[in-house]
Amino acid sequence: xxxxxxxxxxxxxxxxxxxxxxxxxxxxxxxxxxxxxxxxxxxxxxxxxxxxxxxxxxxxxxxxxxxxxxxxxxxxxxxxxxxxxxxxxxxxxxxxxxxxxxxxxxxxxxxxxxxxxxxxxxxxxxxxxxxxxxxxxxxxxxxxxxxxxxxxxxxxxxxxxxxxxxxxxxxxxxxxxxxxxxxxxxxxxxxxxxxxxxxxxxxxxxxxxxxxxxxxxxxxxxxxxxxxxxxxxxxxxxxxxxxxxxxxxxxxxxxxxxxxxxxxxxxxxxxxxxxxxxxxxxxxx
Numbered sequence: 198x199x200x201x202x203x204x205x206x207x208x209x210x211x212x213x214x215x216x217x218x219x220x221x222x223x224x225x226x227x228x229x230x231x232x233x234x235x236x237x238x239x240x241x242x243x244x245x246x247x248x249x250x251x252x253x254x255x256x257x258x259x260x261x262x263x264x265x266x267x268x269x270x271x272x273x274x275x276x277x278x279x280x281x282x283x284x285x286x287x288x289x290x291x292x293x294x295x296x297x298x299x300x301x302x303x304x305x306x307x308x309x310x311x312x313x314x315x316x317x318x319x320x321x322x323x324x325x326x327x328x329x330x331x332x333x334x335x336x337x338x339x340x341x342x343x344x345x346x347x348x349x350x351x352x353x354x355x356x357x358x359x360x361x362x363x364x365x366x367x368x369x370x371x372x373x374x375x376x377x378x379x380x381x382x383x384x385x386x387x388x389x390x391x392x393x394x395x396x397x398x399x400x401x402x403x404x405x406x407x408x409x410x411x412x413x414x415x416x417x418x419x420x421x422x423x424x425x426x427x428x429x430x431x432x433x434x435x436x437x438x439x440x441x442x443x444x445x446x447x448x449x450x451x452x453x454x455x456x457x458x459x460x461x462x463x464x465x466x467x468x469x470x471x472x473x474x475x476x477x478x479x480x481x482x
Contacts, residue, residue, distance in 0.1 A: 223461035432476020
């Protein structure tokens with residue numbers, strides 16, 4: 198199976214994704230590191246688009262560490278399986294983990310083995326999740342190294358886990374539920390993380406929309422005012438605070454806080470309960 202990397206999104210698509218990011222950013226479905234940050238939510242969704250996953254899966258499995266996108270190891274393995282290739286876990290203990298990958302198109306294969314001795318030499322052992330989840334951390338390291346070695350096209354350059362470049366894997370991203378098969382061969386050593394240009398998230402070919410599109414420049418998005426537009430204030434943005442409070446009360450939502458907070462509450466409710474709802478320019482009575 199050939200993996201096709203998505204091309205740059207059209208302006209119209211970015212506008213739709215931006216609206217989605219705005220609505221989702223204040224909900225509990227968004228990780229705390231992205232909560233109330235629609236620009237970051239937009240970047241995560243677009244990164245997920247480039248590797249062929251949906252918005253919600255992108256928000257749960259893509260982490261940004263020091264400006265670089267990273268993937269949860271479970272997502273790396275899932276992308277390999279989805280592409281039709283094979284990845285077997287041959288050894289999986291608290292002391293060592295061996296994984297073997299075989300490409301379905303060329304038959305190329307390789308095995309990678311990570312041990313606690315490797316972790317010790319890399320000054321990882323005894324820190325954070327390496328103490329509480331050593332088996333899962335070994336699997337995560339072996340998985341990402343094997344993907345860089347054999348399945349680089351599948352992970353499309355998003356080739357490191359959060360922990361490898363200074364972040365932390367959340368407990369839910371650490372899985373020990375893997376079938377152990379016959380012992381395989383040992384492996385190659387990893388490389389340092391590549392330089393990833395943040396501007397690659399949004400193509401330079403996308404021009405800032407003008408007045409005819411109903412969009413305004415957004416200096417907060419990558420590329421500044423030359424990059425992507427955001428919708429002209431509409432719907433709830435034009436309501437008075439009193440109307441927003443009344444609407445929240447009617448829907449039994451929290452109604453204290455700033456006007457922006459009330460708008461986020463209403464949009465989050467709409468996403469969950471009436472996704473097709475068009476925000477009226479003023480509150481209906």
